Every structure is written in C-alpha cells, then in structure tokens.
C-alpha cells in the first residue's frame with residue numbers, strides 16, 4: 090500500500106487501546122493495522138499548512154511568514170496566560186481569538202513520564218492527553234476562558250513540572266501515581282480568580298497505547314536531515330511512531346512535510 094500527502098498530526102480515538110489515523114487528502118490510514126509491518130517514509134517536499142506553498146516549515150507546520158502572521162500561531166497559543174480576548178483586546182485577529190479563547194478550558198495533571206500540569210480546550214480532552222503520551226490524567230479546574238486557565242497553570246508550575254520527558258515516555262520508564270492525591274496537594278496554589286472552578290469529583294482517565302515492544306535506547310528520525318527511512322513499526326505512543334531498531338518518529342514534529350509512505354510487508 091502506498092500513500093502520499095502532507096503530514097498532519099495523527100488523529101486518535103479511544104477504544105480499549107488508542108486508535109491512530111493518518112489523514113490524507115482523500116484517504117486515511119489506521120496505523121494500528123500496520124503494527125508489526127515494515128514501513129518506508131520518503132520525504133518529498135515542504136507544504137505549509139496555511140498558505141500551501143512549498144516553503145521551509147518553521148514551526149507547527151507553518152512557514153516562517155505564516156507562523157509570524159496568522160492568528161492560530163499567536164503567542165497566547167503556547168502561553169495561555171497572554172490571552173486577551175476576554176478583555177476585548179486583539180492580538181492578531183480578535184474574532185478568531187474570541188472563538189478560540191472564550192470557551193471552556195481545562196487545567197489538568199497528566200502523567201507521561203513525571204506528573205506535569207497543562208492547559209487545553211475542554212473539547213480537546215482526551216485528545217491532548219493522548220498526544221502527550223500520558224498513561225493517566227485528571228482535570229484540576231474547568232474555567233470559562235483561556236486566560237484563567239493560563240494564570241492557573243503559571244501558578245501551579247511553581248509546584249509541578251510543565252514538561253514531558255519524552256525519552257522516559259517512549260521507553261516506558263513510568264510510574265503509576267494517584268493523581269487525585271496529586272491534585273489535592275495542588276489545590277491551595279490555585280489563584281483566587283480560578284478557585285471556584287476547582288473540580289473535586291472526577292476520576293483519573295487511564296490511557297492504553299498500541300505498543301508491542303518499547304525501545305530500550307532511542308534515536309530520533311528527522312526527515313529534514315535524513316529524508317528516507319524504512320523499519321518495522323512496533324508501537325505508537327503520543328504522536329510518535331516507534332520502530333524495532335529504536336528509531337522514533339515524531340509525526341507532529343513533521344507537520345507540513347509531504348511524504349510518500351509505503352506499507353511493505
């Protein structure tokens with residue numbers, strides 16, 4: 090089977106294990122069915138996910154010019170505490186920012202290597218947790234806009250990490266924690282404006298990834314440096330494909346790369 094198209098992050102769905110899909114223009118591929126098979130990936134060219142031009146990808150699948158101008162790549166995306174739509178203040182496009190920021194957001198704890206705190210739109214749960222390779226996660230607060238989520242995250246970062254150690258995540262060097270207890274410990278550090286949104290009742294979400302075999306030592310595949318790779322797919326976790334020889338491929342890190350992908354045997 091042969092597929093060709095621009096990479097975007099894998100779509101997911103939770104069944105007993107996470108199901109992963111690569112979505113092409115007129116087609117999709119359920120990658121779980123490719124487990125145990127040899128796959129080749131051939132980098133053909135760039136294609137910016139916004140302007141569609143063949144320009145080098147800068148970040149998040151966008152070329153440099155798009156990344157620095159479109160509202161989807163504003164600073165408030167990575168730093169939610171910089172959100173200003175709730176004040177009626179424009180960053181790049183106020184209508185877009187209102188739609189994106191003035192909707193329910195969740196601050197959560199996710200355990201993918203160590204416990205970390207993060208922010209997402211409520212509609213992105215559990216997608217966000219799957220993308221991070223979290224084997225367990227729990228909500229801390231649900232707030233009406235991105236700003237409140239951002240200042241809560243900033244306050245909680247003083248007491249818990251906000252980074253994933255992806256090497257530990259991919260080698261499955263993980264521990265099972267009681268996230269309800271961890272949440273309880275952080276409760277007192279939630280800023281005053283967000284305290285009323287604390288969620289005390291919900292339970293941990295557990296996530297199982299389709300992995301036959303975890304790598305012991307990993308090497309990352311960067312298509313910008315090595316444009317061709319071939320190997321046996323042994324697992325999928327977070328937004329990474331894991332191969333038998335220890336190679337790991339971050340699909341999300343290659344958004345905007347046009348590839349030819351073949352499933353060989």
Ligand SMILES: [Zn+2]
Nearest residue numbers: 137140152155
């Ligand atoms: Zn562009």
